[in-house]
Amino acid sequence: IVAYQLSRAATTGHQLFSAPLKLTEPAESIVQSLEKVYAAKNVLCEFEIDQLARFYGEQGDLMELLGNLLENAFKWCQHRVVLTARAMTVAPNRRSGLLLTVEDDGPGIAEDQVTRVLQRGVRGDERVHGHGIGLAIVQDIVRAYHGELVVERSDELGGARFVVQFAPLV
Numbered sequence: 001i002v003a004y005q006l007s008r009a010a011t012t013g014h015q016l017f018s019a020p021l022k023l024t025e026p027a028e029s030i031v032q033s034l035e036k037v038y039a040a041k042n043v044l045c046e047f048e049i050d051q052l053a054r055f056y057g058e059q060g061d062l063m064e065l066l067g068n069l070l071e072n073a074f075k076w077c078q079h080r081v082v083l084t085a086r087a088m089t090v091a092p093n094r095r096s097g098l099l100l101t102v103e104d105d106g107p108g109i110a111e112d113q114v115t116r117v118l119q120r121g122v123r124g125d126e127r128v129h130g131h132g133i134g135l136a137i138v139q140d141i142v143r144a145y146h147g148e149l150v151v152e153r154s155d156e157l158g159g160a161r162f163v164v165q166f167a168p169l170v
Helices: 002-011 024-037 059-076 111-117 134-144
Strands: 020-022 044-049 054-056 080-088 097-104 148-153 160-166
Touching (some): 020 024, 024 080, 059 080, 059 097, 059 160
Antiparallel strands (some): 097 160
């Protein structure tokens, strides 16, 4: 399964005529599942999803992207996760871009560790359960769609903040 997912993430990507996918339903579905898995943490996950925000790509890629980012946030947070999605519009009748952020109130990722945790097989903390491929898959998907991934500290929550940006078509 892992090999399939890695190859799929590396081979799919930006398509000019991809159908626009709304983010609310997939995000809610993923969060409902994660709330069950991490029930003992009593995580509060807040959504700020622009009604015009769309992902232009494969449904599976959207689920992998959101799922890995949100699972990482749920795993590392103390109690709070915020998902924000905004449409980036340049002109009427043009395909908008997407600005997606996932942030948490956990320990964050040291600046000198960012490159390391985006590598396959590397975990932020070897004592914490995981396979070390989730963030690498996120990076592969973002690259496949010619996007940008930034990992930084959340000003609001103090933990990690993942920013994914897909530029609008002009």
